[in-house]
Amino acid sequence: MTERDDPWRGAVVYQIYPRSFRDADGDGIGDLAGIVEKLPYVASLGVDAVWVSPFFASPMADFGYDVSDYKAVDPMFGTLADADRLIAEAHRLGLKVLVDLVFSHTSAEHPWFKASRVSREGEHADWYVWADPEPDGSPPNNWLSVFGGGAWAWEPRRRQYYLHHFLAQQPKLNLRHPAVLDAVCEIADWWMARGVDGFRLDAVDFMLHDPTLADNPPYPEKRIALRPYNMQLHAHDLAHPETGDVLARLRAVMDSRPGSFAIAEVGSEPTRVSPVERAEFYTAQCGDDRRLHMAYTLGLMKGTGSAEALRTSVAHVETHIDDGWLCWAFSNHDVERVASRWGDGSPAAAKLFNALLLSLRGAVCVYQGEELGLTEAEVPVERLRDPYGITYYPHFKGRDGSRTPMPWRRNAAHAGFTEARSGEPWLPVPPEHRAAAVDVQEADPDSVLAAWRRFVGWRRTQPALTRGSLALLPAAEPVLAFERGGQDGALLVCLFNLSASPAEAAVPSAAVAAEGHGWPTPAPDAAGRVALPAWGAWFGRR
Incomplete structure (x- = not known):
């Protein structure tokens, strides 16, 4: 982006x-x-x-x-x-x-459709998607409605079908x-x-x-x-x-x-x-x-x-x-x-x-x-x-x-x-x-x-979060890890434990805990890892 x-x-x-x-x-x-x-x-x-x-x-x-x-x-x-x-x-x-x-x-109650459905002639005749039936009277194709059934409804006054992707009461505009x-x-x-x-x-x-x-x-x-x-x-x-x-x-x-x-x-x-x-x-x-x-x-x-x-x-x-x-x-x-x-x-x-x-x-x-x-x-x-x-x-x-x-x-x-x-x-x-x-x-x-x-409120003070780049970091399930980068070259490390059980995550070298966001800020241990509680997050800078 x-x-x-x-x-x-x-x-x-x-x-x-x-x-x-x-x-x-x-x-x-x-x-x-x-x-x-x-x-x-x-x-x-x-x-x-x-x-x-x-x-x-x-x-x-x-x-x-x-x-x-x-x-x-x-x-x-x-x-x-x-x-x-x-x-x-x-x-x-x-x-x-x-x-x-x-x-x-x-x-279907819009005045445009009320005018369109009564005749193949007139200002609004082609404002919706109309199609002739197949020779056997069936709809023009196999399209289906999101909400169930076919995507075509019959209008006897025009002897045509109209398209509706959702309810039959929601006819498709001809854009x-x-x-x-x-x-x-x-x-x-x-x-x-x-x-x-x-x-x-x-x-x-x-x-x-x-x-x-x-x-x-x-x-x-x-x-x-x-x-x-x-x-x-x-x-x-x-x-x-x-x-x-x-x-x-x-x-x-x-x-x-x-x-x-x-x-x-x-x-x-x-x-x-x-x-x-x-x-x-x-x-x-x-x-x-x-x-x-x-x-x-x-x-x-x-x-x-x-x-x-x-x-x-x-x-x-x-x-x-x-x-x-x-x-x-x-x-x-x-x-x-x-x-x-x-x-x-x-x-x-x-x-x-x-x-x-x-x-x-x-x-x-x-x-x-x-x-x-x-x-x-x-x-x-x-x-x-x-x-x-x-x-x-x-x-x-x-x-x-x-x-x-x-x-x-x-x-x-x-x-x-x-x-x-x-x-x-x-x-x-x-x-x-x-x-x-x-x-x-x-x-x-x-x-x-x-x-x-x-x-x-903290996000508003972090240009890296509102506009910066994103690079994924290696992490094992259930941790999602990435870095956000700002124009000043500083990197914001973001770690998320997406589970109801505690997890550990590796922290990139030289990263130190960030402050002001409201999450716990433990320092990485000697092995460069932080403990994340269930549904926990950690943010750091490097």
């Missing part, structure tokens, strides 16, 4: 999932006013920006990722005035604001149509004119596909997967090379607003290139070919958390991300929380993964609650809301376990997430999350929250 002086390259971005952050109006669903109320807390975390997941008008078939009006706030979240207040208050606190734009598809691309660029510019500093772009892999609609081949390793979608190599339905042209158009719009930046979401789907290589492609900055600023990949999050697996991931990034830039993320609203997925659910594991996240080369995105060390929630089947989980339960329980409400006050109703006038919040508050509530941790100097604040 090429080093430059762009301030976003060392940024820490805090993801807010509005439905579950803070409910200010008492209806059991989080809202923009609740976010405004808690922005001082977010600023106290030492982050640089907030990414707010979709709050646009939506039928909520996929909880806001099915947009029916990109320029309106859904009433359950508030009003445009609330959005303006959020932007203004964030800026007052020194935080940039990224909103989550979903341009690979819309809701090859010049008018469609003009429209989405205008939406991006409209939000920046309101003060938004950039975007997280959802499902970038799904923006463009092979226009010949060729069948996907089977996955190279023969298998019967839980989801048929995972039995295909997604060679034709996503990540088409022309996606770079779409991203370049969006980048040009953003470049007209200095200081803005965007993060691309890269999926974990197997295509002909790896997720990391797709991240490099989507963030290429070669000459006049300027695409998005940075990307994160679900492929990294869905991998295993062993030292060897993470070492392989880091090495892959260092090999394949050249002129682009990666945003590291260990959790978000689509995956199991990292303290449960890679750790043992303990506060020690949560502290370790937060320190590791903040030590890798690239920007950082942290999901709400990770600074508290929240574990994955067990949501009773009768309370599941995620259509993805409902379809595949009990073998896959969906995404609700990472979307439960933020616990603000241990002893308050619903842990302070809502003062709901009646009934329950949209998802239950797990009893175990009460003990990790913000008010509990702010009173405990040894809490995960206190450790986050200490470390992120």
Whole structure:
């Protein structure tokens, strides 16, 4: 990854999932006013920006990722005035604001699709991806939906199928149509004119596909997967090379607003290139070919958390991300929380993964609650809301376990997430999350929250961590070791024990313990080794 002086390259971005952050109006669903109320807390975390997941008008078939009006706030979240207040208050606190734009598809309730589905003629006729049936009436190819079933839905008024990579209520936009691309660029510019500093772009892999609609081949390793979608190599339905042209158009719009930046979401789907290589492609900055600023990949999050697996991931990034830039993320609203997925659910594991996240080369995105060390929630089947989980339960329980409400006050109703006038919040508050509530941790100097604040504050003083190079060091399982290098030639040694058992690690010669980060600082022994406790870290200089 090429080093430059762009301030976003060392940024820490805090993801807010509005439905579950803070409910200010008492209806059991989080809202923009609740976010405004808690922005001082977010600023106290030492982050640089907030990414707010979709709050646009939506039928909520996929909880806001099915947009029916990109320029309106859904009433359950508030009003445009609330959005303006959020932007203004964030800026007052020194935080940039990224909103989550979903341009690979819309809701079936969007006026564009309502016009497109009724006729093959008219202004919006080709704004979505339509295809004729096969002679026997079957869909035009074998593409499958991420959420189950085929990726094509029949529209009798047009006598054609439309493409949907997710729910049938999320029809695929035709971003090859010049008018469609003009429209989405205008939406991006409209939000920046309101003060938004950039975007997280959802499902970038799904923006463009092979226009010949060729069948996907089977996955190279023969298998019967839980989801048929995972039995295909997604060679034709996503990540088409022309996606770079779409991203370049969006980048040009953003470049007209200095200081803005965007993060691309890269999926974990197997295509002909790896997720990391797709991240490099989507963030290429070669000459006049300027695409998005940075990307994160679900492929990294869905991998295993062993030292060897993470070492392989880091090495892959260092090999394949050249002129682009990666945003590291260990959790978000689509995956199991990292303290449960890679750790043992303990506060020690949560502290370790937060320190590791903040030590890798690239920007950082942290999901709400990770600074508290929240574990994955067990949501009773009768309370599941995620259509993805409902379809595949009990073998896959969906995404609700990472979307439960933020616990603000241990002893308050619903842990302070809502003062709901009646009934329950949209998802239950797990009893175990009460003990990790913000008010509990702010009173405990040894809490995960206190450790986050200490470390992120120290990171700000370490140019090697925010901008420096990275070189992996030899280490045996379960230790991950690397050095970060600054422009002054000094090296920062970073050692992480990714296990619940003590371990030892070799320290490079002449390295001495660093101070100020909040972790134990034992000096290396005569053999040049340090003892790492369970889920322990060590930092040194040489």
